[in-house]
Amino acid sequence: MQAIAIDDEPLALQVIQQYAHRIDWLQIEAVFTDALEAKEYLKENSVDLIFLDIQMPEINGMQFFKNLEVKPEVVFTTAYSQYAVEGFNLNAVDYLVKPFEYERFLQASEKVRELIGFRQIKEIDEGFLLVKYNYQWQKIAYKNIDYIEALDDYIKINVFPRPFLIHMSMKVVAEKLPAEKFIRVHRSYIVSLEKVTGWNKNTISIKEKIIPISYTYQKQVQEILKTLMDESI
Structure with missing residues (x-):
C-alpha cells in the first residue's frame, strides 16, 4: 500500500516514517512539510493513502483534501480532537490525535488496507x-x-x-x-x-x-x- 504524509512539523513526519517502516505492506513514498508541494506531487503520482495534518500554516488540511481532484484514502493526524467530526464527514478512514503510539497508527493503517481490499473484491465481482x-x-x-x-x-x-x-x-x-x-x-x-x-x-x-x-x-x-x-x- 503506497502512501504519503503531509505535516508542517518534520518530527511528526519522522514518527510516521518510523512507524510505517515497521509495516511490511505499507510504503511511505514521500513526505512533505509544504502542502502545495504535495499537491503538485499528487498530480503526477498515484497513492492509496494520505496521512494528513490539519493545522498547517498555508492551508488547512481538510481544505487541502477537499480541493484534491482525485482523493486517495485519508487518515487525518492532528493535536486537536475537535476536528474529528468534520474529518469523518470528509470520509476519512481514521483520525489520529497526536501524540499517537505505533499500535494506534497500525490500527488506522489496517483499516485502510481492509477498505482497499474490499473494493478490489468488489471490482472482481462486478x-x-x-x-x-x-x-x-x-x-x-x-x-x-x-x-x-x-x-x-x-x-x-x-x-x-x-x-x-x-x-x-x-x-x-x-x-x-x-x-x-x-x-x-x-x-x-x-x-x-x-x-x-x-x-x-x-x-x-x-x-x-x-x-x-x-x-x-x-x-x-x-x-x-x-x-x-x-x-x-
Missing part, C-alpha cells in the same frame, strides 16, 4: 478494473481489455477505442486482475485469455498484435492455453 486516469476514477470492464503493456513507470491498458496510460506498476495491476481471465506472458505484457486469437511457443496473438512470450512464462502459458482449448472442444 467485472471491472478501477484505476485513476486524468485525476479521476475510471472503471474499465475486463471484457474490453485486450492486453496490458509496461512502459517504464506506467502501464498502457489497451482497450477499444482508445488505450489508457496509467501510473501503476505491472505487479500492482496483476494483483488486481482475476487469474482466470488474465495471464502474464512477459515482464512487459499481461493478456486477456479470451482475446487470444493464436499462439506458438514464443509469441501470442491478439488481433493484429504479436506479443512475445518470455522463457520464464512459456511453460505456464502453454499449459493454460492448452487447458482452455481442451475445455472448448
Whole structure:
C-alpha cells in the first residue's frame, strides 16, 4: 500500500516514517512539510493513502483534501480532537490525535488496507478494473481489455477505442486482475485469455498484435492455453 504524509512539523513526519517502516505492506513514498508541494506531487503520482495534518500554516488540511481532484484514502493526524467530526464527514478512514503510539497508527493503517481490499473484491465481482486516469476514477470492464503493456513507470491498458496510460506498476495491476481471465506472458505484457486469437511457443496473438512470450512464462502459458482449448472442444 503506497502512501504519503503531509505535516508542517518534520518530527511528526519522522514518527510516521518510523512507524510505517515497521509495516511490511505499507510504503511511505514521500513526505512533505509544504502542502502545495504535495499537491503538485499528487498530480503526477498515484497513492492509496494520505496521512494528513490539519493545522498547517498555508492551508488547512481538510481544505487541502477537499480541493484534491482525485482523493486517495485519508487518515487525518492532528493535536486537536475537535476536528474529528468534520474529518469523518470528509470520509476519512481514521483520525489520529497526536501524540499517537505505533499500535494506534497500525490500527488506522489496517483499516485502510481492509477498505482497499474490499473494493478490489468488489471490482472482481462486478467485472471491472478501477484505476485513476486524468485525476479521476475510471472503471474499465475486463471484457474490453485486450492486453496490458509496461512502459517504464506506467502501464498502457489497451482497450477499444482508445488505450489508457496509467501510473501503476505491472505487479500492482496483476494483483488486481482475476487469474482466470488474465495471464502474464512477459515482464512487459499481461493478456486477456479470451482475446487470444493464436499462439506458438514464443509469441501470442491478439488481433493484429504479436506479443512475445518470455522463457520464464512459456511453460505456464502453454499449459493454460492448452487447458482452455481442451475445455472448448
